Amino acid sequence: MPKSDVLTPIQGIALLCDSQGIIQQIIANNLGLAAAPLVGQALTTLVEPSSVEKTQNLLATLHMQGVAFDWLLYVPSANSVIGLHCYAGMVGGQIFIVGTPSQPDAEAFFEALMQINNQHQNTLRQMMKDLAMQRPTASLAQANRLDEFSRLNSELINAQRELAKRNRELTTLAQENAQLYQDAAAALQLRNEFISSITHDLKTPLTTIKGYGEILHRRVSRLDLAEPAKLTDPLATIDMTVQRMIEQIEGLLDMARLQMNDALTISPSELDLVALVQRVLKMLAPLLSRHRLEFTPQTPTLIGSWDLLYLERMVTNIISNAIKYSSPGSLIAVSLGRDPSAAPPRAIMQVCDQGVGIPAGDLERIFEPFYRAANARERGIKGTGIGLASVRQIIDLHSGTISVTSEEQVGTCFTIQLPMNPPSS
């Protein structure tokens, strides 16, 4: 009996192909497909261009899993395009594939096929029986899952590619950052070495000027002049100014040393802080003449163990700032005492002025090297921004503390606390 007769009641096709999908035998074709002979053609030539890729996937699935259920492929028919629900299986190295326009027909189609009697179709019968036992929804779900799986897989590959690209970019960025950091560190080192050598060179001539100034002062004092102050006062101002410059240079030198990780050390000795402040005030007298000064030590002497030169520099810096940042006629109050509640005992010094004040936004940063508050720059008040950095460094060396309160246009108060004996001494 001709095979097509067996299948007459059901619309569909049944083909036998080799393992590569080349059609070898037409078992049934009652859809009027392809007028040209199908045998010898690839399955992919039978379908619409839009279904070519899906057909290739179907073949790949067959090679991997042996069977494929309910794949919808579009094929050209006499006047139109029809969708075929295809079922296929690998049988003895060959591919058997059937397709019907409606999914339920597929099972009936296979029922009819079961009547065909040869060895391939026997195997197929068994396969179809197994297939019939599977719920169509399950087959559909499986196909959907495969589609979803391959979609996710290609997304994953793309994501991995993107990740590798980002990784390469990050590595380049990290290398560039490391280079930038190295360059910046080298530039800083160079700057500090430069400061260190230039300040050293500047200090030598200043010390000479100061020395000759002192000689001149002594000689003038010995002369029997009617008004010696006319010469000694300007000489004292020259001496004070040169001394200030030397101290500023030393502060700069210390800071450069610190930043080059050259540890600074102090040489504490017993000294009277009241006398030290008085000496500094005397030295600054030419600058202070137009201010009102109030110095109120709580005790006649305040003996502790500190580094003499460093402490002179610290007190000079704080008081000269009070002078520089306030107007003539305003009050500068310097108080000095001992904090009775502190253990170990501490000296407290406070310097308050009625000057321009420090903007709240700058307060935190004024102890940083070279930092100057906005109002100081705007008012054109000259400065380098190293004084307070040097002060803090000196206080740190003595294990002390410094704090500041300030209000713009009202004034500023610096409070310094120093242990009477630095812990190391």
Ligand code: ADP
């Ligand atoms: P400068 O050489 O600029 O005075 P300092 O390191 O001594 O540098 O001070 C840092 C900054 O702190 C100053 O530029 C100024 O803005 C601010 N400052 C310090 N002391 C006072 C003060 N008594 N009154 C107002 N501003 C001050």
